[in-house]
Amino acid sequence: MNASNQPVKPAAERAPSYYAASLNFESDYPTLQGSVSVDVAIIGGGFTGIATAVELAERGLKVAVVETHKVGWGASGRNGGQVTGSLSGDAAMRKQMRNTLGEEVDDFIWHLRWRGHEIIKSRVARYGIACDLKHGHLHTAMKASHMDELKATYDEALRRGMESEVTLLDGAGVRSQLGSELYCGALKNTRNMHLHPLNLCLGEARAAESLGALLFEHSEVLEIVHGPRPAVVTTGGRIEAKQVLLAGDVYHKLERRQLKGLIFPAMGGIVTTAPLGELAREINPQDLAVYDCRFVLDYYRLTGDGRLLFGGGANYSGRDSRDIAGELRPCIERTFPQLKGVPIDFQWSCAMGIVMNRIPQLGKLSGNVWYCQGYSGHGVATSHIMGEIMAKAITGDLEQFDTFAACKHIKVPLGDQLGNPMLAAGMWYYQMLEKLR
Numbered sequence: 001m002n003a004s005n006q007p008v009k010p011a012a013e014r015a016p017s018y019y020a021a022s023l024n025f026e027s028d029y030p031t032l033q034g035s036v037s038v039d040v041a042i043i044g045g046g047f048t049g050i051a052t053a054v055e056l057a058e059r060g061l062k063v064a065v066v067e068t069h070k071v072g073w074g075a076s077g078r079n080g081g082q083v084t085g086s087l088s089g090d091a092a093m094r095k096q097m098r099n100t101l102g103e104e105v106d107d108f109i110w111h112l113r114w115r116g117h118e119i120i121k122s123r124v125a126r127y128g129i130a131c132d133l134k135h136g137h138l139h140t141a142m143k144a145s146h147m148d149e150l151k152a153t154y155d156e157a158l159r160r161g162m163e164s165e166v167t168l169l170d171g172a173g174v175r176s177q178l179g180s181e182l183y184c185g186a187l188k189n190t191r192n193m194h195l196h197p198l199n200l201c202l203g204e205a206r207a208a209e210s211l212g213a214l215l216f217e218h219s220e221v222l223e224i225v226h227g228p229r230p231a232v233v234t235t236g237g238r239i240e241a242k243q244v245l246l247a248g249d250v251y252h253k254l255e256r257r258q259l260k261g262l263i264f265p266a267m268g269g270i271v272t273t274a275p276l277g278e279l280a281r282e283i284n285p286q287d288l289a290v291y292d293c294r295f296v297l298d299y300y301r302l303t304g305d306g307r308l309l310f311g312g313g314a315n316y317s318g319r320d321s322r323d324i325a326g327e328l329r330p331c332i333e334r335t336f337p338q339l340k341g342v343p344i345d346f347q348w349s350c351a352m353g354i355v356m357n358r359i360p361q362l363g364k365l366s367g368n369v370w371y372c373q374g375y376s377g378h379g380v381a382t383s384h385i386m387g388e389i390m391a392k393a394i395t396g397d398l399e400q401f402d403t404f405a406a407c408k409h410i411k412v413p414l415g416d417q418l419g420n421p422m423l424a425a426g427m428w429y430y431q432m433l434e435k436l437r
C-alpha cells in the first residue's frame, strides 16, 4: 500500500510475493542507453549494490547502478526479512582471519556481527524509509543439544555487555512468547530485527538517487571491460567508470574464468497466509521473528498486516520448487496446529548464493574491478556490512576488505556442473549430523 492506502501495481516481472503486493512504490528507472561516465559503476540492484551505492554517494562519489530486472528483483526483495547477528560462516571466519588479525579476531567478528543492524537502523531513520522495521527475535531449540549452542551464544552476549538485550528461555519461557509447543527453549534477542526487505531496498535506492546516483533497470550487463578506465556494457549502452563493483550474487554469469565454482544457488521458498486477525496475536503476541537451530531451518514472522510469513527448507537443484505451499504447510501446522487449513495467499521462491565455507567472498578481478558476493542465506544485515566495507575499499581504506579478501575459498572444478550436487551432498551430510546431535 502507498500513503493513500491504494495498492501499488508491482512490475510484472517481480515474483508474485507478499512483498510485491505491498510495495510503498514501484521503481521506474530508465534502461541504460548511450554512454555515461561515473566514478563507480555497480552491477546489481540488490542490497549489496544499492547499499554500496548509498555509502559511496554519501561520500560524494558519482555512482551508477545497473540492474538486469528491477531494483530488489533478486533475493534482496524476496527474503525472510530477518536481520540477525548471525554471520553464516563465523566459525570458518574466526579460523581463517586469525592468520591476519591474531588475537583481535574475536572482537572483529563480534563488532561486524552487529554493524549491519546499525547501518540499517540509521539509514531507515535518516531517509525515512517505511519498511515495518521491528525489534525482537527468537532463536529456538528443538532438542537439548541446540540449547548448548544457544547457551554459548548467550554467555558471549553477557560477556559483551548485552544483558539487557538477551534472555535464555526454557520450554515454558518460549510458550510465554509463542503459541507453539514445538520448542524446548530459545534465545530471545531484542537487538535483532525484522522488516519488509523489498520496501527497504527500494527506499535505499531512492536515497541513493537523492544523493545523485544514477540507476538503470532492464539493463543487463553483458561484459566488463577491464583496463585503466574500466566499463560495463549492456545491449544499448556503456558506462565508463574509474572503478566497477560486481554485486550480482548468484544471479550473474560474468567473469566465469575467475569466479566459476565459487558460489552456488540454493532455492528457498516462502509463503504468507491470509491475514490472521486475532490469531496473529495468539501465535506471536510479541511480534518476534523466529528461526530454529537446525542446519536446514524454518523461519517465520508476522507481516505488517498480520499474516504469517513462513520460509523453510531449501533445494540445491538450482531450480524453483513447484509446490512451495504444499511443502511448507505441514511445517506451519506442526509449529502452530491452530493454523490447520489456513489459506495461503502468496508463495514464491528465490535463489540465494551459497559459499562452501560460508565466508562472504570479497575480491578484485583486476586493478579497479571488485566483486562482493555470497552470504549463504544471511544477507540482509551482511550485505549492508559489506556495502560499507566495499565503499571504504573503493575510497582507499582497505583494512576490512583485505581481511576478507585474504580468506581462502574452495573452488569447485567444473563449478557450474558439479557445484550444486556437491552442495546437496554437503547439506545431506549436515542433515545426517543434525539427526545425531
Ligand SMILES: Cc1cc2nc3c(=O)[nH]c(=O)nc-3n(C[C@H](O)[C@H](O)[C@H](O)COP(=O)(O)OP(=O)(O)OC[C@H]3O[C@@H](n4cnc5c(N)ncnc54)[C@H](O)[C@@H]3O)c2cc1C
Pocket (backbone or CB within 6 Å): 043, 044, 045, 046, 047, 048, 049, 066, 067, 068, 069, 070, 071, 072, 073, 074, 075, 076, 077, 078, 079, 080, 081, 082, 083, 084, 219, 220, 221, 222, 247, 248, 249, 250, 251, 252, 253, 254, 267, 268, 269, 270, 299, 311, 349, 350, 351, 352, 353, 373, 374, 375, 376, 377, 378, 379, 380, 381, 382, 383
Ligand atoms: C528465500 C530466501 C530467504 C532469505 N531470508 C533471509 C533472511 O531472513 N535474512 C537474511 O539475512 N538473509 C536472507 N536471505 C539471503 C539474502 O536475501 C541475500 O543474501 C541478499 O539479499 C543478497 O543480496 P545481493 O544484493 O548480494 O543479491 P541479490 O539481491 O540477489 O541481487 C543481485 C542482483 O543483481 C542483478 N544482476 C545479476 N547479474 C546482473 C547483470 N549481469 N547485470 C545487471 N544486473 C545483474 C540481479 O538481477 C539481482 O537483482 C534469504 C534469501 C532467500 C533466497
